[in-house]
Amino acid sequence: MTISAVQTALVRVQAAMARGHARVTGTALGPHQTAVVRIGFSFTWLLFLLREWPHRRELYGPDGPWSWDMARQLIDGNRAFTALMWSDSGLWFETVYALALVSALLLLLGWRTRTMSVLFMLGVLSLQNRSIFLGDGGDNLIHLMSLYLVLTRCGQVWSLDARRAARRPDGQEPPRDTTGIVLWTVLGLALAWVQLFTDAGLSPIADGPLPGLGWATILWGLWLIQGGWWLARRYAPGEPRTVLDMLANLAHNGALVVIMGEVCLLYASAGWYKVQGSRWQDGTALYYPLHLDYFSPWPSLADALASSGTLVMLLTYGTVIVQVAFPFTLLNRRAKNAMLVLLMLEHIGIAVALGLPFFSLAAIAADAVFLPTAFLLWTVRKATRARDRLAARTVRLPRQRAGEHDERPDDEKPAPTLTG
């Protein structure tokens, strides 16, 4: 290679790095994908909490089989976060359960998405860490994603926040936002109350989600950032606001990469371990779970599925191949999309045949981070049209409907994406 060739290559690398630097700071990538992940996980958790409403006290209540005192002994050892340990009163438990429900609903709708993502995470951790011997793979996935969602700007589209932002004419001063101030103040007071008047013992450096980072630092930090954000938007519209926006984009993009990596790891590791299993090798693996008492809500369906040895063999091998191949198919958009279809179909099958609907919903919500933007927009257009047609047929209020069409052009804006 000549010196000039090396120089050209260096210039190119430099240009690519500058482009990458501009991209990860300038935009929060995959706005539609992160919105779908937000909607998917909050919907799954909301549905789960509603379904378990009659059983909530048995699962997480202070006097369920896994009692408050027993949980206390275990949590003294593992130091996991759960607001349910701050008090053993039944009223407190009902409050936390209700807050978990409400925050899931509001995150789903994208109302005050930033704040709700934090409350959603606290709700998930509080309930799941309170009774760790109740969860399955689906709960685990919700647990991880609730942590990651806090760092993503997942309300940029398909949220009440986005609708509110779109209604504000361009160039207009950001409004004072009384609701936001009230919410921020109430949460600050609540956090102060937790620190001063409960046994929570939130530490600044210990017992947090990451080594050296305690929950006090994280929660107060997020609260201060929220306040700083408001100040910068209102009183420092120039450089400070630009820098904060870039830092938020960075956090979002970092979390998005982690979410994608986590999903790849989930499938890849599941596939790699299966390759080593004798039942996955001899092509009968899927036959067994279909016949377990705890995972066969529809025995006749399981029998029908398992009636053909060839079909079971193809599904068994197919499962392993798709799981092992999935991360590599990301290099090719078409192959990736084909794999996504297969994975989602398989999860729908698992939801019904093995009686694991919440696990499957969570897995599908995680897969959705890889869905192509064009497909997501197409789905939403179809859904909106169907909704409008339905609404027009049931209530004839054409004027009211016409008002809602304003948002559509905003949804169709081409959006930067990581996944094509």
Add this chain to the structure above:
Amino acid sequence: MAETEPDEPDDEAAERLAALSLPSQLIVAVAVAAVAVAAALHLGMAFLSVAPPNTISKRHGAAMDDYTYPEFERNWKLFAPNPLQQDIAIQARAEIRTPDGGLATTGWTNISAQDGAAIHHNPLPSHTQQNELRRAWEFYLGSHDAQERPNGTRGSLSEHYIRRIVMLRLGPETDGGTVQRVQVRSATTQLAAPPWSDEKTDTKTYYRTLPWWTTTAADLPEGARR
């Protein structure tokens, strides 16, 4: 993946970036590096936490655990390396004080069968039916040796947990008497190989019977006290 996107937003972002003052540019650059390192570290830890024990994880096991637990644990078993191939049913019986003051022993109640019946034709099984007893038994197995000796706090907690689940299902009064003691056993039955397979499977049921446990008021969860 992103080649098809128009370059305009990038150019705009580059301009905005270039328009910043030097300190701001430095802050952003440091943040880019920090986020890149954090994401790489996090995914590296995630990989090591699901990978089999290896050179790195053996050398840095303590640091890895410190990072992963309690909030970033990944417990996806997902039917690997082999799917579960046996039904484990938990059964319980009670020693009761009869109204005339005598002692009697009830027959075995198959509590897992109650779960199975609740899951049957149920599109949305509850965690109380699908996970509670099943995972409580896993917890018990993981915290006891073959002689049913508990190892530490976890062992005794798991016994307490099983007793409370059993008492919730049996109730404090059963067969017309007050429960004094309970005994639990697991009944493990291997699933037969599929009909097209020539594999011979021993499908006899094997029992693991735990010692009798005296029950106290502390073993009665809400719902068992009426």
